[in-house]
Amino acid sequence: MADVILIGGGIAGISAAAECARGGADVVVLEAEPRIGYHATGRSAAIFIRNYGNATLRALNAVAEPIFEEPGEISDAPILSPRGELMVASEEELPVLDAYLDDAVGVERLTGAEAAEIVPILRADRIAGAMIERGARGIDVDLLLQGYARMLRTRGGRIVTGAAATGMSREAGQWRVETAEGTFAAPVVVNAAGAWADEVAARAGVARMGLQPCRRSAAILPAPEGFDTEAWPIFGSIAETWYAKPEAGKLMVSPADEDPVAPHDAWADDMVLAEGLYRFEQAVSVPVTRVEHSWAGLRTFAPDRTPVAGFDPGADGFFWLAGQGGYGVQTAPALSRLTAALILGEVPDVSETVLAAMAPGRFGVEAG
Template sequence: MSQADVIVIGGGIAGASAAAELARGGARVILLEGEVQLGYHSTGRSAAIFIRNYGNATLRALNGAAEPIFENPGDICEGPLLSPRGELMIAREDELPVLEAYLDGATGIERLTGAQAGEIVPILRTDCIAGAMIEHGAQGIDVDRMLQGYARFLRGHGGQIITGAQVGDIRDDDALWQVETTQGRFAAPILINAAGAWADQVALRAGVVQIGLQPMRRSAAIIPAPAGHDCEKWPVFGPISETWYAKPEAGKLMVSPADEDPVDPHDAWADDMVLAEGLHRFEQAVTVPVTRVEHSWAGLRSFVSDRTPVAGFAPEARGFFWLAGQGGYGVQTAPALSRLTAALVLGQKPELTPEVIAALAPDRFVQ
C-alpha cells in the first residue's frame, strides 16, 4: 500500500492543479486518474476560453483571482496561458432583459449596435440584432500547456501521478482514507474528490453524503470557415440566451448548440439530433449555410443546484475534501480553486474572501 499526505482522485485540470499546489506547500501527494491519460474528459474537451464576466458573483470572483495566474503562471509553465480572442454577444428584442442582467456587475464590457456587431463578425444577420456587447478581455486558454505544466510541477515536487487507476472501494480506516484501485491500494489522511462528473459516485463509495451533482452534456462540431471569410481573428460569438455559440478554431469554426442535457457520468459523445438543432439555430442567425460537419464531440459539465462549485471539507466526513461541481467554469477557475484547496488543506490563510469561501463550502447543502 502506497501512503501519502493527500490523495487526489481525478486527473482533470481541477485535480492536477490542486495536487500541484499542495505539493508546492510541502505535502506528499498521490494523484489517481482512472483513464490512461490526464484531462481525458471535460478538460480535454473544453472550449478553452477565459471570460472574466462569465458566471454568478462567486464565479466572477474566482475568475478575477485566476486571471493574474493565467497571465503570469510563474513556475507552472513559461509565458502567459492566454491569447487574444474577445467575446461578442448578441440579443434579439426579447433577449434584451437577459443582456441587461449579464451587464449588471460586469466590467470591461462595450455595448454595441447590431451594425457594429456585424462589422466584427460579418456573417451575422444584423436585422435581427436589437442589442449587443463585446468583452475584449475574453481570451483563449492554452489548456494542454496548462495541464501539462501542473503535472510537471507536481512530479518535480515529489508527487506521484497514477493513471489507469480506476477507483473501487474507499473506506476511512482509523483516520486514514484507503482507496482500492486497479493499480493498487493507496492511503492518506486527506482525500480530495476531484472526480468531475463521477464525484458523487466517489462520495457514495466513501460513505459520504452526496451533493446532488448533475452531469450535463455539451456538444460541439467543427465546420468549414464561411466561404470568402478569414474568421481566425473573430471573437467567440453567440446569442446572450446561449442557444448556440461559435468560436474560430484553426481557420475553421467550432459551433456548439450550448446543450445542457442531464445524463449519467459516461464517456460523452454528441447526439446527432441535438447537434443538428443547434446548427440550425446558428444558421438562422447568420447569412451562410452549414455545408458539412467535419468533426463532432461532447463533454460533461457537472453542476449542483446553485450552479456554484463545491470546494471544502465535507462537514460529516473527516479529511474528505470536495472539489467538484465546476460546471462549464472548471478550466478558467482552476488556478484560483487549486490555491484555495491547498490553503484549506494545509491550514494556510486563503487569498479569497470569507464570503466567497462560504459560497463554495459543501456545508451549504446541510439542512
C-alpha cells in the first residue's frame, strides 16, 4: 500500500514523485522499461527557452527558471549552461517572426548579416530577419533526471522498472495497478505515461484526452571544418522547418518534424530526415557530408497543445500529468511542484487561469 503511484519514469513522473514524497508520503513510480528516462526524456535536445510555447507554457517556464538556476536538493552541479537561441526568417516567414517577437521578453531582433556574424555558416542573403534570445540555456537532462531520482529515493520513494501497468481498477477508495512486478495500491494514481498516457487511461476505464504522439527526428553531423561550433547558439528556422544545436564538438540537426504516430519506440524516418537536412543545407554555406548517427523521440500533445495536469473530473484519485509536447523537460520543475501541491492539498504557485488552462475537464470528457 502506498499514498501515491506514478505511472511513467520519464522526467515528468520522476520529478513529480520526488516532490510528492516530501513530508513522508509513500510514493512509488512504475516504469515499463528497464530504466528510467528511456523514451522522450532520454532523447531530448533540451534547452531552456523562456519564450518557448503558449501563454500557459510561458507561465510554467517562469516558475521553472529559478529552480533550474538554484536546483538545491536536485543537484550540486549546475543544470543549465550558456547557449542562446537564434532563429532566422525568410521573407515569407517574417509574419511568424513578428508574431513571436510581439509576446517575447529578453529577445533582440537582428538583421541577416548580424545573424551570420553569430553563426558564420548561415547564408545572410537568405535571411530577411532574425532574433536571438541570449538567455536561452542548455539543460543537462540526465543530471536533472538522476537528481530527481536521487531526491525521490532519499525521501523514501521507490522506482520499480519493468513494471508496465497491465491492469487497473479502483476498489474501496484505492487504485490497484497490476504489473509483472506485483500489484500496487494507492488512493491516488498519477498518469505520467507520456505517449502512452491515453492507453493507461483506457486501461483504467478513464476517458482518453485525445493525446497525439508526434515523431521528432534528429541526426548528428560532423562539425563544419574550420569552425568552433561550441560557442554557437542553437539556431534554426522561425517557422520550425529545421534547427541545429552544437553537440560535443559536432552538430545535431533536426528536421523539426511533428508527424502523428502511434505510441512506440521511435526511430528516425530516412525520408523525413533527408528532407530536413536538405532544408538545413539550403540555409547554410556548408554541405552535409555524412550522418554519423540518427534517432527519434515522441512529443505528445493535447488537442490544444497545452499540458493536461490535474485530477480527472470523472475518476476519483486519477491525476493526469501528460501532453507536455516538446516542453516536458523545461517545465518539469514547475509541473512537478504543481502536481505535488494539488495532490497534497496545498496551494500551487501558478494562477487559477493557468490551472484552468491545464485542467483535464476542459475537453468536456468524463470517465465512461
